[in-house]
Amino acid sequence: MNLKVFILAAATIGVGLVELIVGGILPVMADDLQVNLGTAGQLISVFALIYAISGPVLLSLTAKIERKRLYLIALFIFFLGNVMTYFSPNFLLVMVARVITAMSTALVVVLSLTITAKIVEPAHRAKALGFIYMGISSSLVLGVPIGIIITDHFGWRTIFLGIAFLSLMSIVFISLFLERIPTERVQPLSVQIKSLGNIKIASAHLATMFMLAGHYTLYAYFTPFLETAFHLNQNWISICYFLFGLSAICGGALGGALADRIGSQKSILLVISSFAIVLFLLPYSTFSFPLFLVAMMLWGALSWSLAPPQQNYIIQIDPDASDIQQSINNSALQIGISLGSAIGGVVLAHTSSLISTAHVGAGVVVIALICGIISLTRSSGIDQAEM
Template sequence: MDRRLLMLALGMFAMGTDNFVVAGILPGVAASLHTTPSLAGQMVTVYALSYAILAPVMAAVAGAWPRKLLLVTALGIFVVGNAITALATDLNTVLFSRALAGLGAAMFSPTALGVATLLADPERRGRALATVTAGLAGATALGAPIGTFIGGFGSWRITLWFVALLGLIAMIGIGAMLRSVPQPARITLRERLTPLRDIRVALTLLTSLFAFGGFLMVYTYAGLVLDRVTGGDERVLAGMLLVWGCAATVGNMLAGRLVDRFHSRTIINAGLCVGILNFCALPWTSAYMVTAAAALIIWGLVGWGLIVPQQHRLVKIAPPMAPLLLALNNTATYGGLACSGVLGGVVLLFIDRQYLSVVGAGLIAIALVFAEAAHLCTARLSMRMRPMPS
């Protein structure tokens, strides 16, 4: 295994851990900063929104930068952002630092995937991408639970120092191991947004936006939703998140195999329907350890199992524009996460936390409508493009 790819994967692991660990430390953050969990939950919103908006912007603005310089700078910004969060004593400083960390992630993640393809031979590019992406998947299975577990023994600030340390190690490793990397062709921001004019692409991206907005709304406030089985113990919550993360990793791998055998529409619609039913039942299943664990497994399988068929659908729409479409889908996913933090925080002001999943189910239902609309538009266009019989 190329050690340079492992350093890129470690950077992705740090980014993913930083994104998902907040759910586990949210009650501690709120208590420490003397604020409500709803307001503290905006840590997730600011980070995700910063990433979603700035990823295509920074890719265009910094397109001419040397790849090594861009990666090291991105990780430096990420580390500083997390260090400021760990030292902050008020919510405003925390939110500013989360935006700064999100900027670092927006600069690093797309660049790391691009560099992975440049470092590998053409016949091994798929493995190189899988290696780097495994860092992000591993963050959901290991990074977030480990970070939550660490916070349970000390303070949520220790968790943020842990994330900063991961980013620092990746920055040093990339700085030492990565030498010259060929510069990719520069793509302007206007060119990156051109695919949005295709109604099929727009509907597919809206599917990702609403689906992950629904799925991740509950994750953002998992410490509140699962408090009946965790009793407020962050170490128990870490174990629950580990179950969810392992299921998410399996779901992502399983979807990759299923999409080669079945139509993406079947997998997407089935996953969304199961997700809706699971979230509608969560107010009752989350009251007991066994049923809560089962609900987390189903949630992880169908939630993260949605990513691959969504990517497959986009690539099938316009194969030559696949890199741009996948980048936009990533932005839509993080946009959904950002919106979920805001909406979830507002919803918690009016309803009991146990029923937050029902609102998430509503968002997933909207995603199902968009998914079917995308399929119908694709099928209609295919019918028009068929040659008329002579």
Template sequence: MFGTPTSLIWLTLGAFAIGTEGFMIAGLLPALARDLNVGLAPAGHLVTAFSLAYAIGAPIIAVLTARLERRRLLAVAMSGFAFANLLAALAPDYATLLTARLLLALSAASFMPAASGYAAALGGPERRGRALSMVTNGLSLAIVAGVPLGVLVGEGFGWRANFFVVAGLAALSLLGILAGLPRQPAGTTASPGGRLALAKRRDVLLVLATSVLTVAATFTIYTYLGVFLADVAGVGPQGLALVLLVFGLASAAGTRLGGDAADRWGARPTVIVGGGLALLAYLVLSLGPGLGPTSAMPVLLPAILLWGLASWGLMTAQQARLVALAPALAPVSLSLNSSAIYLGSATGAAAGALIVADGVAEHLGWVAAGFALSALLPLLADEGTRWVEVDAFGEDGGGRGRRSALRNG
């Protein structure tokens, strides 16, 4: 039975806290560097360390916690996240803050896949996409509200105040999880061989490849959106804040629409449509530099709206695709997707850095379009092939490992 929306709000709040902390850090780097007496490059390593710890930790943690009852796992993860924010807020030096960021990453890597798996199981096959979108909505809402508010709080009260605020949000989410979520058993536990087989499955790898390339396209521009808009359209800080608000609102709407579309028309068609629309948005952004500063924004703003709508809606459908491929191993497959997302964000940011370093920020749209086009190729490679799960991964009641095979449908 699908749980009430209220029962999933606490997971949305937890995702909002995690998204706010993750996205706001980039805007705090100059203040962090000055206060801790380090350069901008070491301060930037706080972002790199978080991404790598999350990408590597998510699948490992999913394996280690596979037998834990789901509500307990969510509570432990959110407790660790709240504590790590307090540690960051009180950090006396760079090493302590780096340690806090690593703990934040591992806590987030424990919470997000488990929250998505919990929501998917609670929603059932009929409303799986909608349930997943409620969790993902927390991340998109972080872009809408958390990031702009984080900048304002940092400017008014210092960067440490942001970590105190996020710790409070995490504590509220923890209380809601303990009081408002029903217990959920761990479900079928995969054998080590079954887990390895899942990671090697061609259909799973194709879905993950789409996730990596889609997120790489997004972060190629998003990481340097301020530089891009300043060079192309002469947009200043206040204009950038408005653009980020528009992007965040579009992302939130896309998350919900993507879940609904996956339930109604299927996850794969939703990804194809979303990928095509995102590619169109990047191509329009690429044409902006030729319009001149005066005429660029009326063209770029609708493209940015479409970009946020399509890219976030696509990622919700991607989660639904993975869950459908191996429902019993949803926490493992979703943790792999989380790693793919962070690998994609690192790839996109690195690619964007190379473009910006060459002084040609106006070319960011073309690079993003290349990633977006590449993201559609795994979908085309899978066309005409229907993968049917013959047997479920896992162990039977007697502890004997069961074999899973795939065949063309």
């Protein structure tokens, strides 16, 4: 695999950590910043919202800036945002810093995806994108346990100082190893948004959104699920999260390799349908902890296997606007995370059953499958009249 792809994936890990790492340390941050837990929780919600909106918008606004230069600028702003978080004396400044890091993270991630798609051969593109998604998934799923460990030993502010250092390392490696990436013609933002009126494209993005929404319907409440099903202590819960995280990381590579072998379209259908089945059956494996671990790791691997073939498919169906479509798909992923967490909360409020979150989540994934089928069965190519 191209060394540059590994460097871009490593940079993605560094910036991706900042999003959900807050989840495991909210009580500590709330206490230190003298706000209640609900208020502190807005640090996650606002980040996800800003991330989802800013990716496509910033990519369009910066269309004339050479890609390597833009990448370095975004990384430096991300560095400043994390330094600001470290020194912020109150909640308001921490929130401002979260907005800054959300915007820069969105730009860095989408640039990692679009640059990767340009520097590798088309035959290996899905696999290369899979490595980028390994970075995204690893930062999201391993951030929480890493944050808890660092906070327990050094305090929560140290986390953001460490992330700032990682971004500086990324700046060095990107400067040394990545060549200049010329800009390409980018359509106006209004035209790009109008492309979502094309059913083939819109349903592909919806498939990503509902896939992640179904996943987070259960995953957002995974800790209480483990406590209820197995009465595990914190050490065993951390082990489960770690195993899940390793599986999710491998899932990105699995999805990319699968797409290169059997094609993106077949991979999309196989991954989504398999994920729905595994998620539905997961609660029935809890009679045996070893069996549950196997099912859990399969769930984890499939949870991030869709992104590489989906991104490759989007590039294929709309090559002229592939950058913005990749960005929109990444935003759909973020919206799916927020939507799934909300759906899980509603399910628990009405049923008080954690098993129901898995079943409802599987139902949401079925919606993703329907969206995928709609996209795949539409005529190929983009009707320019619709654009």
